[in-house]
Amino acid sequence: MDVNTRSLSSNNKSGNSQSSEDESDLRRGPWTVEEDLTLINYIATQGEGRWNSLARCAGLKRTGKSCRLRWLNYLRPDVRRGNITLEEQLLILELHSRWGNRWSKIAQYLPGRTDNEIKNYWRTRVQKHAKQLKCDVNSKQFQDTMRYLWMPRLVERIQAANGTHTTATATATASTSGGSTTTTATGGPAMGYTDDFIHAPVNSNFTPENSANSSDSLGTHVSDFGEYYGIPVHNQSVNQDYFQGDQVGYGCDDSLSRPNYGNYLNNQGMDFQAADNYMEQNSQQQWPFGLEDTMDNFWNVEDIYVLQQQFNMCVN
DNA sequence: AATCATGCCAACCGCCTTCGA
DNA sequence: TTCGAAGGCGGTTGGCATGAT
Known part of the structure; x- marks a missing residue:
């Protein structure tokens, strides 16, 4: 199954309600360049905030959690790359x-x-x-x-x-x-x-x-x-x-x-x-x-x- | 060249905690 | 005080890259 289209049915077992999201429309899997740019641009102009609403307002079809993770682990400007010294x-x-x-x-x-x-x-x-x-x-x-x-x-x-x-x-x-x-x-x-x-x-x-x-x-x-x-x-x-x-x-x-x-x-x-x-x-x-x-x-x-x-x- | 094994890492899962109404 | 939403965090998975056979 394509990782990007996998069912989200298991996503809400954790008590993290995503009920306000249109689950059928949510993306999963690797982030695209366009999504990255959207998230970067949104945070650059609006700043970080509540991730679920951020995801919605930015027009990203991702969960707030996913956006947060992507930002913190990959997109943040101070993320270091390269080998562990x-x-x-x-x-x-x-x-x-x-x-x-x-x-x-x-x-x-x-x-x-x-x-x-x-x-x-x-x-x-x-x-x-x-x-x-x-x-x-x-x-x-x-x-x-x-x-x-x-x-x-x-x-x-x-x-x-x-x-x-x-x-x-x-x-x-x-x-x-x-x-x-x-x-x-x-x-x-x-x-x-x-x-x-x-x-x-x-x-x-x-x-x-x-x-x-x-x-x-x-x-x-x-x-x-x-x-x-x-x-x-x-x-x-x-x-x-x-x-x-x-x-x-x-x-x-x-x-x-x-x-x-x-x-x-x-x-x-x-x-x-x-x-x-x-x-x-x-x-x-x-x-x-x-x-x-x-x-x-x-x-x-x-x-x-x-x-x-x-x-x-x-x-x- | 094809296949298999392994390493790496981005992303997801689910539990727990915190926040705020 | 309660309860739902959201965030934080550690564990796990899955896919790609690379090396070995």
């Missing part, structure tokens, strides 16, 4: 560890990015790698892997790309196009095993099992990520054991080490209370990171290989 990836991981699937809340900290985009990123990229590691994305193992392996690694990549600091002696870059990933390693061992993880002091007492407890006293089993890490939503400085690099190791055993990324986000001005204020005061400004991640993804084949090894050590 390394910094944005790091921020998404960090914020998701705090708040879980609170996509709209996470999106507030990534100006120009929509909750839908972040959600899609998470589902297509992060969950994919959880699958590759054969663990549930909500599992403690995966959370720890993400927190103590991937995120520090990502910080290293950011620092390396910025030319500010990196302890890595080898770099591997991945480019993902479509479904495949190609990898270019420079200076690393032939087996694509980079030593990003192997060069800094390690607290041998640290394990993923105690990691959650290391930052607070609330690290007992809870399903929600934020609760899991025992982090209050607001007025909480950045996850302390994660960002205070010298105090706690992040690996699963002594073969792991942490990059010297301490307080990276704070050093970038990413204090969350400040971020709250920042967002309130200046919601239109772009996030002060300018680095584009042309590699698309910070995980590559080598990373997965290494991570699988480390992950297995964690589990066993």
Whole structure:
């Protein structure tokens, strides 16, 4: 069935009455250029308002919801396009560890990015790698892997790309196009095993099992990520054991080490209370990171290989 | 060249919350 | 206070693009 002509009969199950609409006349599916222009022009002259009436007044044969979604996710002038940058990836991981699937809340900290985009990123990229590691994305193992392996690694990549600091002696870059990933390693061992993880002091007492407890006293089993890490939503400085690099190791055993990324986000001005204020005061400004991640993804084949090894050590 | 598998993402669905009469 | 309308949000789907076979 043509997506544009599908029945709308199921649309009103949600309690969102569209009774004032002529349902038989409503369009669905992809928006046309003409519809986009109509919506843009209408909002440019009349501003945003009540979406149902806006849709009617603009002459769009769409539901108000559909118009709102199209505007917020695609037509808004401040919507950012292009790959999620390394910094944005790091921020998404960090914020998701705090708040879980609170996509709209996470999106507030990534100006120009929509909750839908972040959600899609998470589902297509992060969950994919959880699958590759054969663990549930909500599992403690995966959370720890993400927190103590991937995120520090990502910080290293950011620092390396910025030319500010990196302890890595080898770099591997991945480019993902479509479904495949190609990898270019420079200076690393032939087996694509980079030593990003192997060069800094390690607290041998640290394990993923105690990691959650290391930052607070609330690290007992809870399903929600934020609760899991025992982090209050607001007025909480950045996850302390994660960002205070010298105090706690992040690996699963002594073969792991942490990059010297301490307080990276704070050093970038990413204090969350400040971020709250920042967002309130200046919601239109772009996030002060300018680095584009042309590699698309910070995980590559080598990373997965290494991570699988480390992950297995964690589990066993 | 054809077919299949996979990734990506725009759009929809439906529940919940907020608003306002 | 109640109730319907509208908005917000997270989950899910479907179609297109691309790569693999």
